[in-house]
Amino acid sequence: MSPQATSGTAGPSSKKKATARKSTSTRAKGDPALELANRVAELMLEKKAADVAILAVGSLTSFADYFVLGSCQADRQVQALGRHLAETLKKEGHPALSTEGEQQSHWVLMDFGGVVAHVFYEPAREYYDLDGLWADAPRVSVEDTEAEKKAAARKKAASDDPAAPAAKPRARRARSTDDADA
Numbered sequence: 001m002s003p004q005a006t007s008g009t010a011g012p013s014s015k016k017k018a019t020a021r022k023s024t025s026t027r028a029k030g031d032p033a034l035e036l037a038n039r040v041a042e043l044m045l046e047k048k049a050a051d052v053a054i055l056a057v058g059s060l061t062s063f064a065d066y067f068v069l070g071s072c073q074a075d076r077q078v079q080a081l082g083r084h085l086a087e088t089l090k091k092e093g094h095p096a097l098s099t100e101g102e103q104q105s106h107w108v109l110m111d112f113g114g115v116v117a118h119v120f121y122e123p124a125r126e127y128y129d130l131d132g133l134w135a136d137a138p139r140v141s142v143e144d145t146e147a148e149k150k151a152a153a154r155k156k157a158a159s160d161d162p163a164a165p166a167a168k169p170r171a172r173r174a175r176s177t178d179d180a181d182a
Helices: 004-009 014-026 032-046 075-091 124-129 147-158 177-181
Strands: 049-054 068-073 099-101 106-110 114-121
Touching: 014 114, 032 049, 032 068, 068 106, 068 124, 075 106, 075 177, 106 124, 114 124, 147 177
Parallel strands: 068 114
Antiparallel strands: 049 068, 099 106, 106 114
């Protein structure tokens, strides 16, 4: 029997069908790598990472099933997020197998086995463009997490409430006679 017959696909579109099949199966409940990828994304969002994305790279490479990418606006935020991921996931039974870039703080890479977390300083993410490099990888939607729900609720409350703290006028100090002369 030929390899094509065993895979159930034939012809030039077989790669696309395999990718689509992989994308569908990655969303299945009970996939420990997907659950870990979602947890990494949730932790990134808790620490205010931007543009958090999960890429299903398992059909394109043998060293990981998922990449989780997140961007930070400052190098200290990159360091803090890297430490947060390492400490929290270690407590939860998922210690990082390897970590790179903690000292430079522009790109921290953490290998959790089937999941590789990439924490970028925003200009470094644009420069290295992993999103473009792995453009063939299906994107997995980041699940609605508690952090996202809280952030959305805060944003909605601020826009709906005219008396929100941001909308309150600042108190003016009383002018003294010295101020009037100036």
